[in-house]
Amino acid sequence: MREKIVRELESIVGAEWVVSAEEAVEGYLYDETPIPVRPEASSDVIVVKPGSAEEVSRILVLANKHGVPVFPRGGGTGLAGACIPTVSGIILSLERMNKIIVDVDNLMAEAEAGATLRDLIDAADKAGLSFPLHPGDEGAQIGGLIACNAGGARAIKTGVMRSCIKGLELVLPTGEIIRLGGKVLKNNVGYDLMHLVIGSEGTLGIITRAWIRLQPRSAASATIVIPFERREDALKIVPEIFRRGIIPLAVEYVERVLVERVGSNLGLKWPCTSAEYQLIVILSENSEDALLGALESLLELCNSSGALEPVVAETRKEQDEILRIRSEIYSILKPDMVDILDVSVPPASLIDLIRTVNELEIRYRVYMPVYGHAGDGNLHIHLMKWDGWTKEKYDELRDAIYAKAIELGGTITGEHGIGFIRRKYLERVLDRRTIELMRAIKRIFDPNNIINPDKVFP
């Protein structure tokens, strides 16, 4: 049977784009999900690399015919195991479909799903425009970023992936190629299936192409690190920044001990040594005047809000170093990490959530480094390895944090998604009827449960 499917796949995409040798598929089995929580992948898989939506369609028709699961795969940078082939099946990698065309007059990129975030940033830049979000690892692919509605630090001003997607070409699990939206900015024709597919984590269809709204390049930016002696003060200032009419690109919360450690690992010096609790604020404006206005207003606010002396980075190099340290926190923690949580609460409740994390640290005598997107209430809490700890202990800790997030009106995942590893928690956030509706939608799109059959739902 396996051999028969390999032959049929080869007849669709050409023999050079079907990979089935065990050592050759190894690089396609996992993503960035921390090893202690990620599921075991089946190595009885065939990797197929279609070159067009038509080929994707034929692969899905084939998979339906034989009842073989299909696991769509982008850059493999996900953190919830959504692309891991937990059972035998076909891994559908979009890597060959990586073209991007920029339509300057419409400020629109038309990108194939396998183009990377880096490709998109570069293509926008070459056209004199910008893709202002930065939703994670630059090796992530457009299809995956959309399927997972990726967020990242720069979601404050420009929103998450959902906010810049205007159209999708989608191959339905049953093989039909449909187009939702396009280069239009306003579109109210029937139900918005495009928004339903965004964030559905590869379970409702294979995204093969997207129309993405770009922005003008910002004229001026500055990165400000603001130190506070009290954590409360650091977090309390955040809504005040917005109320003053400043809308930063990013407002990140970090703790000095962690960023200094990451910095020294990278051979870089963290620029702000004066207190434990720090905010990183990135301002990005359309003119130098506007930047100076916003910066002045921000520094004034710091002055009256218990902050110590802020560090203002204006050169590209200084700003990049701060961001690099911030971005590498995950990689540095990863080897000793059991799980990275992604809870999201109303921004003003972030302080209550962090207080709970600290109480748990004391009660359980563990170290749980946190950092997060303070501007949008999305906090990454890390469960670290600890001598003599068991899976049950970590589950207890995770449960306590999820319970607190939900109590605060929040949710268990703000940007990483449910994927495989959070399926059992879905029922904590959603009521029975809502999950039923979702499952029924999955059945409509994918009657044979062919694509990503074991993801999202418990």
Next chain:
Amino acid sequence: MREKIVRELESIVGAEWVVSAEEAVEGYLYDETPIPVRPEASSDVIVVKPGSAEEVSRILVLANKHGVPVFPRGGGTGLAGACIPTVSGIILSLERMNKIIVDVDNLMAEAEAGATLRDLIDAADKAGLSFPLHPGDEGAQIGGLIACNAGGARAIKTGVMRSCIKGLELVLPTGEIIRLGGKVLKNNVGYDLMHLVIGSEGTLGIITRAWIRLQPRSAASATIVIPFERREDALKIVPEIFRRGIIPLAVEYVERVLVERVGSNLGLKWPCTSAEYQLIVILSENSEDALLGALESLLELCNSSGALEPVVAETRKEQDEILRIRSEIYSILKPDMVDILDVSVPPASLIDLIRTVNELEIRYRVYMPVYGHAGDGNLHIHLMKWDGWTKEKYDELRDAIYAKAIELGGTITGEHGIGFIRRKYLERVLDRRTIELMRAIKRIFDPNNIINPDKVFP
């Protein structure tokens, strides 16, 4: 049967909130859809005014039991007949559920569905914040604005309704009350049913409450009217504005003959008399410095792009007068109007669409005033009454315009929706399989086809 249902409804909401006398229900039968195209309402209806989501739920359970259609009704400002009770049934008016609470720390309004746009603008203002969109008539209610994903002129910078909604309380057609999202800004838990419900025009559930993200008040604004002798020049400048890094609140295209006529009807003088084709650009920035920077950059661009002398309005009164004239175009045209079209195309193709409209005007010897949201490619074309014209002639004209919009990669409705009057055109824009998916979703949510049973689908 009718009497029995009236009694049961009275037992749910109280006798004073059930209206069934023919003269008393009259004000609930229609919306703002132009009379020549709107469907006939049944006057065999009962109007019920619930005071809570629980009461809405009980009404829907009752309606399912008896198989009686329910027509949800907001402010009745729609333009596609989505709330018109085309058959005998229950009109469910949300008007009593009109409370708004503003959570200043989270920049979030929690609004009941029956609060009006005016209520929301005022509540935000009282809290020192703003609701920056202006999606139509201020008598529109929040539930309707969300159900129809309203847009309006200020969607360039701040997006349409979809972009500011973070949570919904929804009563499903079968009576269950569910909550989707809330005060969280990032939320990736399962399929995004909230975004599916936004824009579903009252066919997937009754929205009873919404969480709406507010913005800081803008510090400074200016309204600039830019005249051009050639229409091409007026429209060509639009993407150039964005590319210079200016993101206005609104970029509207108007023609002098029309705005002057509307002005004189209102006893106001249109401030710009020097050429036929004009753009209204509203700049809104977070500081005076930023405003001056953007204004300077805009005027520089005008200078090099074939514009005549722009009129810059900076006082509140001047700006309001321009906007009032712009807003009243529809009311002034309405008595002589057959239909208002709402086509939407990629912004750079707007010029091609308007050219086609002009050719049609000449070929058919009719007058079709246009104005539109040039920044997002959404054009309102008015079919006006004409001596001796028949429905067939208007259909021919409408068909030609829709065909052109679709040929340009656009769509037949950018913001007004399908409702009742565009159902027969749905198949022009969407393929068979996409419509099947939508119908299947409707059946999942509303197995007995109880709410708005004859809307959206052909």
